[in-house]
Amino acid sequence: MPTSRDLLERLVAFDTTSHRSNLPLIDFVVGYLSDHGLECTLQRDETGLKANLWCTIGPSGQDGGIILSGHTDTVPVDGQDWSSDPFTLSERGGRLYARGACDMKGFLACVLSAVPKMLAAPQRRPFHIAFTHDEEVGCIGARQLVEKLAAETVRPAFCVVGEPTMMGVVTGHKAKRSMRVTVHGRSCHSSLAPKGVNAIDHAASLILALRAMGRQLATLPGDPAYDIAVTTAHTGTIEGGTVLNIVPDRCSFTCEFRVLPDQDPDALVAELRQAIASEEAAMRRLAPEARIELDVYAGFPGLDTPDDAEIVRLAKGWSQSNGQSKVAYGTEAGLFANGLGTATIVCGPGSIDVAHRPDEYVEIAQLDRCDAFLERLIAWNGA
Numbered sequence: 001m002p003t004s005r006d007l008l009e010r011l012v013a014f015d016t017t018s019h020r021s022n023l024p025l026i027d028f029v030v031g032y033l034s035d036h037g038l039e040c041t042l043q044r045d046e047t048g049l050k051a052n053l054w055c056t057i058g059p060s061g062q063d064g065g066i067i068l069s070g071h072t073d074t075v076p077v078d079g080q081d082w083s084s085d086p087f088t089l090s091e092r093g094g095r096l097y098a099r100g101a102c103d104m105k106g107f108l109a110c111v112l113s114a115v116p117k118m119l120a121a122p123q124r125r126p127f128h129i130a131f132t133h134d135e136e137v138g139c140i141g142a143r144q145l146v147e148k149l150a151a152e153t154v155r156p157a158f159c160v161v162g163e164p165t166m167m168g169v170v171t172g173h174k175a176k177r178s179m180r181v182t183v184h185g186r187s188c189h190s191s192l193a194p195k196g197v198n199a200i201d202h203a204a205s206l207i208l209a210l211r212a213m214g215r216q217l218a219t220l221p222g223d224p225a226y227d228i229a230v231t232t233a234h235t236g237t238i239e240g241g242t243v244l245n246i247v248p249d250r251c252s253f254t255c256e257f258r259v260l261p262d263q264d265p266d267a268l269v270a271e272l273r274q275a276i277a278s279e280e281a282a283m284r285r286l287a288p289e290a291r292i293e294l295d296v297y298a299g300f301p302g303l304d305t306p307d308d309a310e311i312v313r314l315a316k317g318w319s320q321s322n323g324q325s326k327v328a329y330g331t332e333a334g335l336f337a338n339g340l341g342t343a344t345i346v347c348g349p350g351s352i353d354v355a356h357r358p359d360e361y362v363e364i365a366q367l368d369r370c371d372a373f374l375e376r377l378i379a380w381n382g383a
């Protein structure tokens with residue numbers, strides 16, 4: 001039977017950077033699971049080039065099972081300086097290096113490696129394997145999967161999302177809204193600047209309004225369990241203008257809110273929308289054709305599983321860890337918790353500190369801990 005490490009070696013060899021198809025990896029997993037007599041359901045996206053995979057082991061059509069969830073895509077390696085080929089698993093000093101080794105093919109490998117044990121053990125409740133696409137670009141696959149599952153009658157009781165937590169149990173993360181603002185003004189020669197409507201100027205006003213929102217949010221009581229205790233606002237990219245002597249008629253920027261689970265991310269988006277409406281009104285006094293678009297192109301809900309929830313107690317036993325924590329980064333966990341009402345935690349091998357970086361790695365000892373976690377989970381399900 002292949003070990004987690006053997007399977008990780010196979011999984012990292014598929015370049016599943018988010019902009020590429022994940023189907024070769026999915027085909028490999030389907031083949032592996034069908035070798036064990038298991039049938040998978042694939043849910044393709046509208047392009048047909050990406051798919052989510054869902055596979056139930058044990059009693060199907062039954063409530064109360066546990067979802068083991070992970071994403072198949074990775075961030076790009078472009079422009080990163082790697083010491084070894086990012087798509088070839090390389091062992092150095094007890095660490096396994098490759099793109100996705102920790103975020104999060106390590107967890108996928110451990111889950112696949114545990115499949116024979118799941119099949120051999122008594123199964124009082126179903127195991128559901130959920131491998132999704134396009135997490136790194138906004139949890140797109142998981143959103144589609146959760147929508148499909150929500151329309152079905154079976155309700156899994158628990159979900160473990162295996163994002164890297166060093167096998168600690170994570171009960172909370174923030175919500176996110178990713179937005180693009182595009183300002184359309186009126187162009188003219190820069191010597192006639194007052195006759196134009198400068199899109200960059202108006203974008204700048206909105207960026208300052210967003211910064212002011214962030215400063216205001218920072219004064220609200222936060223949650224000290226997070227390393228950044230408050231809701232944050234941030235502008236990430238900006239582009240606009242062509243040459244100095246033309247008043248630019250177009251400027252766009254991307255920005256985000258990272259929102260504590262007890263606050264409403266859409267209320268913040270609505271507040272930004274109001275600032276946009278008044279900025280747009282000011283532009284239209286000179287140029288009636290001027291407009292500003294706000295595109296909320298991605299996002300996910302926060303996760304806020306109570307410390308005394310059964311899944312937290314169980315997962316602490318499986319991972320043999322004492323406490324629980326909350327993290328600033330987002331995961332698919334909020335979608336499962338909010339969309340399905342499934343009690344969800346995040347727990348997986350490796351450290352988020354090395355995710356997305358050159359020479360990303362997972363320690364062999366972390367894969368061993370994840371294997372042991374799954375063994376205890378399987379034993380619990382049989383007991």
Ligand SMILES: [Zn+2]
Pocket residue numbers: 071103104135163
């Ligand atoms: Zn991830």
